[in-house]
Amino acid sequence: MTVRLRVAPSPTGHLHVGTARAALFNWLYARHTGGSFILRIDDTDRERSTVEFEEDILDSLRWLGLDWDEGVGVGGPHGDYRQSSRYDRYREAASSLVESGAAYYDNRTAEELEALRQRAVAEKLHPAHYIRRPEETWADGAIRMSVPQEEAVVFEDLVRGRVSFEARDIDDFVILRSDGTPTYHLASTVDDVDYGITHVARGEDLLPSTPKHIVLTRALGAAPEPEYAHLPLLFGTDGKKLSKRHGATSLSLYRDEGYLPDAVFNYLSLLGWSIDGDRTIFSRDEAIASFDLVDVSRNPAVFDPDKLAWLNGEYIRAMDPVDFARSARLHVEGAVGRSLDEGEWARFEAVAPLVQERTRLLPEAGDQVVFLFEDFAEYDPVAWDKVMAKAGVAGILSSARDRLATVDPWEAGTVEATLRGMLEEMGLGAAKGLQPLRVAITGSSVSPPLFESMSALGREKTLQRVDRAIGQLAGTG
RNA sequence: GGUCCCGUCGUCCAGAGGCCUAGGACGCCGGCCUUUCAAGCCGGAAACGCCGGUUCGAAUCCGGUCGGGACUGCCA
Numbered sequence: 001m002t003v004r005l006r007v008a009p010s011p012t013g014h015l016h017v018g019t020a021r022a023a024l025f026n027w028l029y030a031r032h033t034g035g036s037f038i039l040r041i042d043d044t045d046r047e048r049s050t051v052e053f054e055e056d057i058l059d060s061l062r063w064l065g066l067d068w069d070e071g072v073g074v075g076g077p078h079g080d081y082r083q084s085s086r087y088d089r090y091r092e093a094a095s096s097l098v099e100s101g102a103a104y105y106d107n108r109t110a111e112e113l114e115a116l117r118q119r120a121v122a123e124k125l126h127p128a129h130y131i132r133r134p135e136e137t138w139a140d141g142a143i144r145m146s147v148p149q150e151e152a153v154v155f156e157d158l159v160r161g162r163v164s165f166e167a168r169d170i171d172d173f174v175i176l177r178s179d180g181t182p183t184y185h186l187a188s189t190v191d192d193v194d195y196g197i198t199h200v201a202r203g204e205d206l207l208p209s210t211p212k213h214i215v216l217t218r219a220l221g222a223a224p225e226p227e228y229a230h231l232p233l234l235f236g237t238d239g240k241k242l243s244k245r246h247g248a249t250s251l252s253l254y255r256d257e258g259y260l261p262d263a264v265f266n267y268l269s270l271l272g273w274s275i276d277g278d279r280t281i282f283s284r285d286e287a288i289a290s291f292d293l294v295d296v297s298r299n300p301a302v303f304d305p306d307k308l309a310w311l312n313g314e315y316i317r318a319m320d321p322v323d324f325a326r327s328a329r330l331h332v333e334g335a336v337g338r339s340l341d342e343g344e345w346a347r348f349e350a351v352a353p354l355v356q357e358r359t360r361l362l363p364e365a366g367d368q369v370v371f372l373f374e375d376f377a378e379y380d381p382v383a384w385d386k387v388m389a390k391a392g393v394a395g396i397l398s399s400a401r402d403r404l405a406t407v408d409p410w411e412a413g414t415v416e417a418t419l420r421g422m423l424e425e426m427g428l429g430a431a432k433g434l435q436p437l438r439v440a441i442t443g444s445s446v447s448p449p450l451f452e453s454m455s456a457l458g459r460e461k462t463l464q465r466v467d468r469a470i471g472q473l474a475g476t477g
Numbered sequence: 478g479g480u481c482c483c484g485u486c487g488u489c490c491a492g493a494g495g496c497c498u499a500g501g502a503c504g505c506c507g508g509c510c511u512u513u514c515a516a517g518c519c520g521g522a523a524a525c526g527c528c529g530g531u532u533c534g535a536a537u538c539c540g541g542u543c544g545g546g547a548c549u550g551c552c553a
Contacts, residue, residue: 010553045552110551117549126479127549142551160482169480169549177551184553208481208548230482233547237488241547270489270502277491278501297490299483300546307489307503317516358515368514387513419512434512446514 003035004198006071007061008042008188011054014250017303018203018234018242020064021268025231026201027066028269028291038195039071041082044187049084060251063261064268065284070195078195083187090182093190093220094143094175102219103175104133107141128171143176145185145215153211158199158229158293165211173212189213193222201229201293204300205241229293232272233300242303258331258362259308263315267308271301281314313360325352328365335366336373347372347456354448368448372456375465376443379472383445387435394473396436399426401466404459412455419451440469 007023009015030037039061043049058073070076079085097103113131120129133146147170154164175186182190192200192213200213207230217225234242242249254264266281275282275290316324325348332348333339340348348369359365370376379388387393403418423433438450441462447453454462 008553012553042553048552106551113550121478121549124478128480144551163481165481171549174551179551181551183551188553203547204482205547206553209553211481232483235546239545267489272489274490274501276501280490280502301490302488304488304503310503313516354515360515383513416512423512430512432512438513442513444513448514450512 001198003030003033004038004196005030005035005201006038006040006192006195006197008040008191009057010042010045010048011050011057012045012048013053014252015057015060016242016249017251017254017268018249020060020251021234021271022202022231023061023066024064024265024268025229025273025291025293025296026199027068028287029199029201029293030069031288032291035198036069037066038076038197039068039073039081040191040195041072042184042188043082043084044182044184046084046181056250056252060255063255064251064265065261083182083191086187086191087181089194090186090190091176091180094182094186097145097175097219098143100219101146103143103145104172105138105141106134106144106172106174107136107138107178108134126169126171128169131171131173133172140178142174142178144172144174145212145219147172147212147215153214155210155214155225155228157207157210158201158227159232159296160207160230160298163207163210165208170211170215175216185209185212185216189216190220192226193217193220197226199227199229199293201231204230204233206230229296232297234271235300235302237302237304239302258327259312260315260319260327260362263312264308266315267311271303272297281311309360316359316362317357319356321353321356324356325349328352328355328359328362331363331366332369333366334363335370340373344373347458350456351448351452354452358448371442371444371447372453378443379439379469380444383439383443387439387445388469388473393436394470396426396428396433397440397466397470397473400437401463401470404454404463404466407459410455410459412451415454416451436469437466440466 005026007019007026009019009023027037029035039058041054041057043054054072061068068074070078071081094103098105116130117127120127123129133144147167149167152164152166153170154162157163173185174183176182191197210228210230214225236242251264255261262284265284266287269275269287269291270280273291273296275287319327329340329345329348351369351372355365355368358368399422400419403422404415407414407418419434419437422428423430426433434450435445437454438447439445441447441450441453441457457465
């Protein structure tokens with residue numbers, strides 16, 4: 001039997017990193033086993049579902065590199081893979097369950113039901129305890145499953161092992177609302193059955209729903225039942241379920257902030273799984289080769305932005321320099337505030353490899369090189385105090401200015417030779433003699449290597465900025 | 478309150494009775510390198526929640542306890 005897995009996001013928001021991680025594990029297992037990965041859209045919440053969010057989800061999944069074999073956008077033998085297209089099927093399933101006696105119409109009010117729950121709680125029972133088929137019967141209203149009370153629901157979870165729920169703790173849950181729309185439990189289970197899903201790997205928050213889905217699956221007459229794998233939840237750094245409070249939780253945000261899909265893929269795969277005891281960085285193919293749902297960890301994982309950033313830096317440094325320059329261009333132009341012409345682009349390309357080594361997130365690349373294209377408004381005050389407001393600096397700057405004026409040709413190598421000659425003659429250490437120039441050129445005490453920066457800046461601009469610093473020094477006395 | 482899940486360095490993982498004086502990674506601290514910052518290299522601090530039991534031997538098995546989490550809707 002060939003393995004079939006699915007991911008079923010609701011288009012009520014951007015693709016959440018938790019959903020992305022679940023999708024990733026499903027995808028890895030499908031690829032590992034040679035099975036199929038299916039994308040279904042659970043859009044039964046018509047109020048909150050939008051086509052924009054659906055597109056964002058598809059885009060994010062593609063960006064992450066998770067391709068699907070069937071589903072929304074690519075088709076397959078089961079229609080368009082949107083739950084909103086299958087209401088007739090869900091209604092039909094619900095009525096046939098009523099006919100078989102597995103489910104019943106329920107017209108009790110919310111107040112009546114709430115009273116039953118409170119009574120159970122008062123008696124220290126599970127709140128579901130008294131939500132059962134009442135004496136009175138109806139021929140319309142909401143439809144509830146009648147959960148068989150004879151035996152416990154027991155299943156072997158691929159990551160958690162044997163899990164069991166007493167039947168008395170499972171309430172007779174609603175499968176079809178009184179307005180004729182299906183609940184999540186019905187729609188999801190019917191789809192899993194109809195689409196021949198063999199493995200349901202999803203977040204642990206759905207573990208308490210699983211016995212309901214098993215009851216439903218059995219009542220639907222489906223065999224074999226799918227295998228379940230409940231993945232550990234993702235937490236924020238405060239140990240609570242990852243949510244918007246924790247900052248960036250949507251995948252598209254990471255894409256927009258200049259993270260690399262391979263790095264995000266690699267990082268996400270590390271949350272609740274590991275390829276072995278000592279490898280942290282590995283390729284998709286390596287992950288596919290080793291991945292198995294039974295190896296997934298049982299405990300929740302804290303999403304650590306620092307480690308993601310570090311990993312992203314590793315991937316950036318491993319990039320082909322040409323690719324890096326191309327990927328960074330957008331961010332450089334963003335930082336400069338306009339697009340670069342051909343000559344400017346060439347200047348960036350000249351220093352790009354040096355910038356690449358110093359970049360963890362693509363936008364940082366832009367910040368490092370704006371000085372090449374725009375005159376900075378003011379010197380960084382801390383840098384100025386620490387480097388420029390010192391005796392002898394004016395002398396260093398004017399001496400450097402004179403020598404730089406005659407450098408020929410204007411290249412990093414010749415600039416370096418000239419400046420090093422100056423340091424030697426003046427008896428200056430490199431740090432002491434060069435930092436003032438760095439601040440003069442870039443406005444900051446932190447920048448890409450100085451000689452290459454000057455070379456890329458050009459002689460004219462370089463001299464101009466040294467003059468500006470000399471002037472500023474004279475002005476402040 | 479109830480049901481279920483979970484419990485190894487601050488964090489993510491390795492560890493499936495002796496290979497553990499518990500390993501790797503991020504982060505942190507110190508050093509080297511060095512024109513700044515990174516990167517790189519070297520070194521360091523840092524954990525089996527607790528109590529019992531099984532066993533010649535337990536991070537690994539069992540029980541209890543404590544702690545954390547999820548769920549508890551005609552949301553998904």
